[in-house]
Amino acid sequence: MNTETIKKTQEVADKTERITGSEAIIRCLIAEGVDILYGYPGGAIMPVYDELYKYQDKIHHVLTRHEQGATHAAQGYARISGKVGVAMATSGPGATNLITGIADAQIDSTPMVCITGQVFSNLLGSDAFQETDIVGISTPVTKWNHQVTKASEIPEVIAKAFYIARSGRPGPVLIDITKDAQVSEFDFQYRKCTGIRSYVPVPKTNPESVKAAADLINAAKKPLIVWGQGVILGKAENELKAIVEKVGIPAAWTILGASALPTTHPLNVGMVGMHGNYAPNKLTNECDVLIAIGMRFDDRVTGKLDTYAKQAKIIHFDIDPAEIDKNVKTDVAVLGDSKDSLAKLLPLLNEKSHDSWLQEFKDLYKIEFEKVIKNDISPTKEGLTMGEVLKQINIETKGNAAIVSDVGQHQMIACRYADFNITKSNITSGGLGTMGFALPAAIGAKMAAPEREVVAIIGDGGYQMTIQELGTIFQQKAAVKIVVLNNEFLGMVRQWQQLFFDKRYASTEMTNPNFVAIAEGYYIKARKVTKREELADAVKEMIASKDSYFLEVCVEKEDNVFPMIPAGASVSDIRLS
Amino acid sequence: MNEDIKTFTISIYTENNIGLLNRISAIFQRRHINIESLTTSQSEIEGVNRFVIVVNITESQARKIIGQFEKQVEVIRAYYHKDEDTIYTESCMFKIKSALLFEEPQIQNIIKESNARIVTVNKEFFVLEKSGRRNEIESLRRDLNVFGIMQFVRAGRIAVTKDEMKITEMLLAFNNQ
Numbered sequence: 001m002n003t004e005t006i007k008k009t010q011e012v013a014d015k016t017e018r019i020t021g022s023e024a025i026i027r028c029l030i031a032e033g034v035d036i037l038y039g040y041p042g043g044a045i046m047p048v049y050d051e052l053y054k055y056q057d058k059i060h061h062v063l064t065r066h067e068q069g070a071t072h073a074a075q076g077y078a079r080i081s082g083k084v085g086v087a088m089a090t091s092g093p094g095a096t097n098l099i100t101g102i103a104d105a106q107i108d109s110t111p112m113v114c115i116t117g118q119v120f121s122n123l124l125g126s127d128a129f130q131e132t133d134i135v136g137i138s139t140p141v142t143k144w145n146h147q148v149t150k151a152s153e154i155p156e157v158i159a160k161a162f163y164i165a166r167s168g169r170p171g172p173v174l175i176d177i178t179k180d181a182q183v184s185e186f187d188f189q190y191r192k193c194t195g196i197r198s199y200v201p202v203p204k205t206n207p208e209s210v211k212a213a214a215d216l217i218n219a220a221k222k223p224l225i226v227w228g229q230g231v232i233l234g235k236a237e238n239e240l241k242a243i244v245e246k247v248g249i250p251a252a253w254t255i256l257g258a259s260a261l262p263t264t265h266p267l268n269v270g271m272v273g274m275h276g277n278y279a280p281n282k283l284t285n286e287c288d289v290l291i292a293i294g295m296r297f298d299d300r301v302t303g304k305l306d307t308y309a310k311q312a313k314i315i316h317f318d319i320d321p322a323e324i325d326k327n328v329k330t331d332v333a334v335l336g337d338s339k340d341s342l343a344k345l346l347p348l349l350n351e352k353s354h355d356s357w358l359q360e361f362k363d364l365y366k367i368e369f370e371k372v373i374k375n376d377i378s379p380t381k382e383g384l385t386m387g388e389v390l391k392q393i394n395i396e397t398k399g400n401a402a403i404v405s406d407v408g409q410h411q412m413i414a415c416r417y418a419d420f421n422i423t424k425s426n427i428t429s430g431g432l433g434t435m436g437f438a439l440p441a442a443i444g445a446k447m448a449a450p451e452r453e454v455v456a457i458i459g460d461g462g463y464q465m466t467i468q469e470l471g472t473i474f475q476q477k478a479a480v481k482i483v484v485l486n487n488e489f490l491g492m493v494r495q496w497q498q499l500f501f502d503k504r505y506a507s508t509e510m511t512n513p514n515f516v517a518i519a520e521g522y523y524i525k526a527r528k529v530t531k532r533e534e535l536a537d538a539v540k541e542m543i544a545s546k547d548s549y550f551l552e553v554c555v556e557k558e559d560n561v562f563p564m565i566p567a568g569a570s571v572s573d574i575r576l577s
Numbered sequence: 578m579n580e581d582i583k584t585f586t587i588s589i590y591t592e593n594n595i596g597l598l599n600r601i602s603a604i605f606q607r608r609h610i611n612i613e614s615l616t617t618s619q620s621e622i623e624g625v626n627r628f629v630i631v632v633n634i635t636e637s638q639a640r641k642i643i644g645q646f647e648k649q650v651e652v653i654r655a656y657y658h659k660d661e662d663t664i665y666t667e668s669c670m671f672k673i674k675s676a677l678l679f680e681e682p683q684i685q686n687i688i689k690e691s692n693a694r695i696v697t698v699n700k701e702f703f704v705l706e707k708s709g710r711r712n713e714i715e716s717l718r719r720d721l722n723v724f725g726i727m728q729f730v731r732a733g734r735i736a737v738t739k740d741e742m743k744i745t746e747m748l749l750a751f752n753n754q
Binding site: 004005007135136139140143144145146147164195196197198199320321322323324325326 | 591592594595596599600603607624640641644645647648650651652653748751752754
């Protein structure tokens with residue numbers, strides 16, 4: 001039997017041109033709609049950089065200060081725009097420095113194509129200078145990867161890379177291209193990839209499963225929606241809103257699902273998970289039907305699995321069949337694209353309201369407000385809180401900013417308190433928890449959406465992991481607003497040490513440099529706030545700035561983030577203090 | 578949920594690409610699943626490879642890792658089967674001193690009764706090949722061990738399933754899309 005292994009767009013007759021592999025790489029990127037890429041040159045990728053020089057009117061290369069920064073910038077670009085982010089690096093250390101960003105993109109389903117240079121193919125396996133087996137190293141953290149050793153393979157492989165990265169459940173792809181493939185000539189023609197026979201990006205939705213889901217929802221007395229990033233990746237925000245409103249279902253979100261439904265929506269009941277809101281966590285163990293949409297029941301969301309929503313029927317909408325029953329056993333699984341399956345579900349649902357059930361959320365919110373939120377966002381005692389900084393940012397941006405957060409206490413506070421009116425606005429490292437993510441990701445986000453206000457919120461720890469990207473901000477004139485919430489601690493680890501390790505603060509205290517001077521060293525306008533009465537004015541000045549701006553806020557050193565579900569505890573055992 | 582650990586034969590139909598073995602073995606490694614045996618060869622379909630992998634795991638583990646295999650771009654389909662749902666065999670080779678054939682006449686009987694096949698004989702050694710179930714191979718190895726084995730090697734399980742795989746239909750459907 002002879003079958004095609006991939007499908008491509010129609011061949012354009014008589015349109016081949018004799019060009020080098022490296023020119024082909026650039027031409028392929030342009031054909032895929034790439035206008036910005038992030039990277040760092042080096043020996044094994046130099047022919048491609050030479051072509052970038054020639055094509056600089058069509059494609060803008062951003063020189064980051066470290067290859068990790070290139071991947072996170074590409075991720076920020078992808079997360080705010082929905083397009084594929086592109087990062088490029090040389091062989092050896094250039095390639096290995098991409099791994100953290102690739103792993104982050106893999107676990108957070110971010111479409112990204114990474115291109116690495118590789119030594120000449122006749123040197124492969126000889127421990128040549130800057131040779132590393134990047135295909136082997138990246139295998140477990142890529143959706144797909146491939147090594148190209150012949151120029152003629154380049155168009156097809158790059159076409160496949162973009163198709164795989166963006167289709168189905170998105171993810172990172174790495175293409176490793178040997179130097180001989182870059183410099184040799186071949187007859188170039190580009191055809192986009194439209195299908196691969198061994199790959200089913202979107203599984204077929206079974207109409208019976210949609211019907212079964214509708215029946216359960218229509219009969220439910222206490223339904224709860226928990227949505228994740230699948231709603232954003234599937235562009236299903238309107239469908240989600242229509243369902244929530246038609247049936248009056250309280251809807252909660254995972255950290256990566258944030259912003260798909262505005263935070264002010266009356267049926268948006270907040271965040272689930274370890275530092276999520278009190279009501280949706282508590283009531284996960286009270287609902288009768290749990291409707292999970294485009295989320296994967298991460299352990300930070302579910303807490304102890306044995307006690308997670310045991311009383312409820314579980315409906316799981318997902319594009320990835322491997323997620324079904326992976327962590328939580330479902331009663332009804334609806335496979336497929338979220339936009340499509342939610343659109344099919346909507347007409348089968350009965351109009352309803354669940355007022356007394358919704359009231360339970362409001363009642364628990366009041367408790368959380370009194371015990372936690374009030375003190376976080378409107379504190380009366382001395383010492384600035386992270387929450388009041390967020391509140392001030394909300395006031396100045398009116399909830400229209402994209403918030404790029406790093407990892408730790410400030411991230412939880414940012415996700416809990418940031419107002420989001422616009423989808424794709426919460427850009428953070430969710431699954432991998434990559435400190436150092438925010439600063440470069442904010443650069444990518446700002447360059448992809450220059451019209452948006454992009455505010456990076458970073459802790460003093462994570463900031464120093466990729467602080468060199470201030471150089472990229474300066475060189476690119478990327479008008480990113482940077483807020484460092486400085487508590488002179490690795491705050492989240494310190495919180496755990498306080499709660500679970502008898503306050504033995506092992507290696508969490510930080511002696512920090514003069515952050516304002518560092519920002520000013522990169523010619524970025526900078527200000528430091530230590531008192532509450534300075535805060536509003538400083539945030540106002542920052543948001544009003546047309547250029548990049550650095551704001552350091554010295555916050556209370558030993559504050560904790562609550563509510564909290566201790567690791568391994570049940571969602572209903574969420575603590576308020 | 579203390580499920581029983583059973584022997585499962587996993588069949589994975591894939592494109593014939595470099596690096597796929599690495600991708601597949603990483604899925605086992607990450608979950609700390611020991612591979613009992615692994616065989617890969619061309620399948621009934623031109624250009625399509627088939628992995629046959631034997632593991633001892635629970636059925637729910639088997640179901641989950643099948644999902645992980647199928648998620649790989651170059652995996653066409655993956656299945657798991659219990660022993661009773663497959664026809665399976667293993668094969669092995671023994672290298673033995675030729676002199677023993679004359680010095681120890683029982684060896685000839687052992688060979689005959691075990692349905693082993695003599696592949697080659699020369700002055701120094703002869704080579705036996707035997708296919709069958711693991712216990713048959715093991716019992717032959719024990720019997721011959723008494724006299725001394727110069728070399729022994731056993732290949733991984735190969736298996737075909739009793740039910741249909743329908744891979745050809747899937748690939749044709751892609752062509753007709």
